[in-house]
Amino acid sequence: MKVTLIVKGIHCASCVSLIEKTIKKDSGVRNVSVNFGTEKVRIEFDEKLTDIKRLSGSVKPFGYELIQEKKPIDHIHNKMEVNNDKTELDILKKNLILGLSFAFISAVFMFWDILSLPPVSLLPEMSEIVKTFMHHLMPILATYTLFIIGLPYLKGVWRFIRTGVANMDTLIGIGTFTAFLYSFIVTAFENVLKPYLNTGITYYDVTIVVIALITLGKYLESNSKAKTGEAIKKLMHLQAKTAIVLRGGIEIEIPIDQVVLGDILRVKPGMKIAVDGEITDGVSSIDESMITGESVPVDKKVNDLVIGGTINKQGSFLMKATQVGSDTMLAKIIEMVEEAQGSKAPIQALADKISSVFVPIVLVISVVALVAWLGFGIPAIGFSSALSYGLLAFVGVLVIACPCALGLATPTAIIVGVGKGAERGILIKDAESLQKLSSVNTVVFDKTGTITKGQPSVTDIVMFNENTKTSELLKFSASIEFLSEHPLAQAIVDKAKSENITIEKAEGFKALEGVGVIGNILGESISVSKPDAQEKNNEHISKLESEGKTVVVVKKGDVVLGVIALSDTIKEGVAETIKRLNSQNIKTVMLTGDNARAANYIAKEAGIDEVIAEVLPQDKANKIKELQSQGRKVAMVGDGVNDAPALVQADVGIAMATGTDVAIESAGITLLQGDIRKLADAISLSKATMRTIKQNLFWAFFYNVAGIPLAAGVFYPIWGILLSPVFAGVAMAGSSVSVVTNSLRLKTKRLK
Numbered sequence: 001m002k003v004t005l006i007v008k009g010i011h012c013a014s015c016v017s018l019i020e021k022t023i024k025k026d027s028g029v030r031n032v033s034v035n036f037g038t039e040k041v042r043i044e045f046d047e048k049l050t051d052i053k054r055l056s057g058s059v060k061p062f063g064y065e066l067i068q069e070k071k072p073i074d075h076i077h078n079k080m081e082v083n084n085d086k087t088e089l090d091i092l093k094k095n096l097i098l099g100l101s102f103a104f105i106s107a108v109f110m111f112w113d114i115l116s117l118p119p120v121s122l123l124p125e126m127s128e129i130v131k132t133f134m135h136h137l138m139p140i141l142a143t144y145t146l147f148i149i150g151l152p153y154l155k156g157v158w159r160f161i162r163t164g165v166a167n168m169d170t171l172i173g174i175g176t177f178t179a180f181l182y183s184f185i186v187t188a189f190e191n192v193l194k195p196y197l198n199t200g201i202t203y204y205d206v207t208i209v210v211i212a213l214i215t216l217g218k219y220l221e222s223n224s225k226a227k228t229g230e231a232i233k234k235l236m237h238l239q240a241k242t243a244i245v246l247r248g249g250i251e252i253e254i255p256i257d258q259v260v261l262g263d264i265l266r267v268k269p270g271m272k273i274a275v276d277g278e279i280t281d282g283v284s285s286i287d288e289s290m291i292t293g294e295s296v297p298v299d300k301k302v303n304d305l306v307i308g309g310t311i312n313k314q315g316s317f318l319m320k321a322t323q324v325g326s327d328t329m330l331a332k333i334i335e336m337v338e339e340a341q342g343s344k345a346p347i348q349a350l351a352d353k354i355s356s357v358f359v360p361i362v363l364v365i366s367v368v369a370l371v372a373w374l375g376f377g378i379p380a381i382g383f384s385s386a387l388s389y390g391l392l393a394f395v396g397v398l399v400i401a402c403p404c405a406l407g408l409a410t411p412t413a414i415i416v417g418v419g420k421g422a423e424r425g426i427l428i429k430d431a432e433s434l435q436k437l438s439s440v441n442t443v444v445f446d447k448t449g450t451i452t453k454g455q456p457s458v459t460d461i462v463m464f465n466e467n468t469k470t471s472e473l474l475k476f477s478a479s480i481e482f483l484s485e486h487p488l489a490q491a492i493v494d495k496a497k498s499e500n501i502t503i504e505k506a507e508g509f510k511a512l513e514g515v516g517v518i519g520n521i522l523g524e525s526i527s528v529s530k531p532d533a534q535e536k537n538n539e540h541i542s543k544l545e546s547e548g549k550t551v552v553v554v555k556k557g558d559v560v561l562g563v564i565a566l567s568d569t570i571k572e573g574v575a576e577t578i579k580r581l582n583s584q585n586i587k588t589v590m591l592t593g594d595n596a597r598a599a600n601y602i603a604k605e606a607g608i609d610e611v612i613a614e615v616l617p618q619d620k621a622n623k624i625k626e627l628q629s630q631g632r633k634v635a636m637v638g639d640g641v642n643d644a645p646a647l648v649q650a651d652v653g654i655a656m657a658t659g660t661d662v663a664i665e666s667a668g669i670t671l672l673q674g675d676i677r678k679l680a681d682a683i684s685l686s687k688a689t690m691r692t693i694k695q696n697l698f699w700a701f702f703y704n705v706a707g708i709p710l711a712a713g714v715f716y717p718i719w720g721i722l723l724s725p726v727f728a729g730v731a732m733a734g735s736s737v738s739v740v741t742n743s744l745r746l747k748t749k750r751l752k
């Protein structure tokens with residue numbers, strides 16, 4: 001069984017590996033993956049061996065809670081209204097306002113003190129009464145800040161003491177609590193300690209400012225994190241709330257979840273279409289941009305498909321509901337986007353690994369820094385100074401080394417990238433596909449339906465046998481093709497129909513995939529198939545093929561009656577897409593079962609570099625494998641139906657979806673409405689996303705790696721610099737905020 005649960009209490013990247021490790025310990029669990037960006041966990045487990053309750057219980061001692069989401073998608077609109085994050089954010093906001101005010105008060109006091117003392121003497125010295133007042137106020141403010149606002153961090157320390165497991169909260173908690181405890185001891189035992197210590201120095205301000213800054217960081221972070229998920233909210237809002245249905249001859253308005261399959265719906269001008277369906281009466285023009293990314297409204301008539309969530313423009317029409325509830329295209333898109341946003345990109349494995357070992361290492365470094373300050377400092381600068389510097393170093397290291405930004409680097413970018421794709425009709429199945437797409441250097445296209453429209457029409461009929469009439473050849477071939485679902489078959493049948501030729505019943509029909517069809521018509525054995533090696537040399541056939549046409553040979557028994565040439569038109573936007581791919585340094589290949597001459601002609605027209613023709617359907621996957629064995633990273637673009645094995649074999653399978661089917665099993669990426677132009681957008685989106693992730697990871701590492709020695713005071717003996725814990729707090733909050741902000745920049749990035 002696979003479930004996705006919300007994780008409460010997840011604050012940091014190191015939580016990810018802690019939760020994963022703990023849950024994995026349960027023998028019934030097969031797979032577990034925590035996503036820090038969405039704050040969700042996906043667990044695959046054997047329900048005979050364990051259950052959600054037990055799993056939730058296992059992480060409870062560490063301060064986490066697993067909560068079941070409100071599903072399924074049938075209740076999308078309910079889901080939109082429940083926003084349980086609200087209260088949490090409110091508490092955070094209240095804490096933030098208090099924390100910042102306290103921090104402001106202590107900062108004023110701190111700077112006044114510095115600026116009034118000689119040699120600076122910029123401000124008049126504080127009067128004794130103010131000094132005494134502050135002397136009493138600071139411990140009170142610090143106590144409130146640490147024990148109320150900073151409670152989650154103290155809990156982290158308590159957990160560490162009980163279980164020995166540390167996370168980021170533990171680091172902050174130990175740091176701020178130490179600063180407070182030292183100061184409190186100095187204040188309480190001032191008279192006793194005076195001979196040994198400079199009791200004028202306390203660190204209440206450090207406790208206050210660090211906690212306030214980290215709260216600020218958390219607040220900004222959760223605010224922007226909420227923004228990364230906006231795409232999915234937008235999708236949910238597309239869902240109509242009500243529909244007008246015809247029941248018992250009258251039109252009534254009902255809530256959308258009461259619409260059932262087969263209902264006839266009335267759609268008025270300007271109305272949102274409620275569910276997926278087929279027009280049964282009327283014509284209209286429909287704005288589908290919100291789903292397909294196609295900006296031009298689409299004209300629709302009877303029998304055309306309409307998509308739930310799109311907007312009817314002028315016309316009024318009746319439609320039959322063909323997909324409702326969680327089966328609608330919109331519901332499936334939402335589900336897919338949610339899944340993808342929660343999935344992990346392979347690049348994240350590194351960050352996860354680092355943050356899991358980071359916390360214990362940092363604890364050790366901080367203690368080492370303190371000990372070193374005492375060891376080297378006492379002989380050089382005396383006990384009192386060595387202790388206060390050592391303490392600052394200890395606290396500073398703990399604060400700056402929080403691997404918070406590291407945990408946000410990948411998921412936030414993935415959430416924004418996947419959401420941006422969905423808005424443009426590019427559906428991404430998982431983060432792995434997005435990552436792989438960014439390194440693709442070869443794109444293989446299936447010809448029919450991908451490069452060409454997949455709607456061929458008959459252009460020429462050449463008779464090879466004088467005793468047979470053209471109409472007779474058409475009758476034979478159309479009668480047999482009537483049973484085939486191949487696009488060529490459809491074209492031949494259409495041609496016969498347009499000439500008013502009656503279709504006869506075929507017997508013993510057999511289709512040879514990628515070759516042709518055979519069967520008996522009016523007692524004669526008829527075949528329609530691609531020319532064999534010998535027939536290919538025929539001057540008529542070679543001439544037609546070199547004009548880009550597909551030629552099929554019609555035979556009665558062994559006698560060739562004639563040939564039918566068909567041609568398909570190249571899709572709009574193909575040449576433009578190929579050009580964009582070339583400018584992205586991507587090689588293009590066309591893979592087809594069609595004849596080499598026609599394939600070459602079409603490839604040339606489209607600007608495709610390489611052609612692999614006359615490949616049987618079952619061999620297409622092998623051809624992809626061959627390309628991969630040359631070291632190429634291959635994306636295969638096809639319709640996802642008869643080229644599924646090739647899509648699966650490719651590094652990334654890209655399906656061109658038509659109709660309302662979006663969840664194409666074999667494809668990692670689905671382009672809606674068969675629009676090939678989205679391909680280049682998808683590739684540049686993947687590149688932009690990966691670039692963002694790499695920038696994020698760089699900055700996250702940089703902050704931590706550069707910050708630790710600075711905070712530990714390694715440079716103090718050389719340059720006299722020791723990073724105050726206050727600035728460590730600024731850096732720490734700044735790093736997570738900058739990472740999330742950088743991910744948000746992806747939203748407005750132009751795809752070229």
Ligand code: ADP
Nearest residue numbers: 448484486489514515516528529530592593594
């Ligand atoms: P593609 O790779 O372009 O989708 P297919 O593998 O479906 O092509 O078919 C390859 C060739 O086999 C066609 O170009 C055609 O010559 C022949 N063929 C396949 N099915 C039929 C059919 N039903 N009638 C006639 N010819 C067919």
Ligand code: MG
Nearest residue numbers: 446448449642
């Ligand atoms: Mg095909």
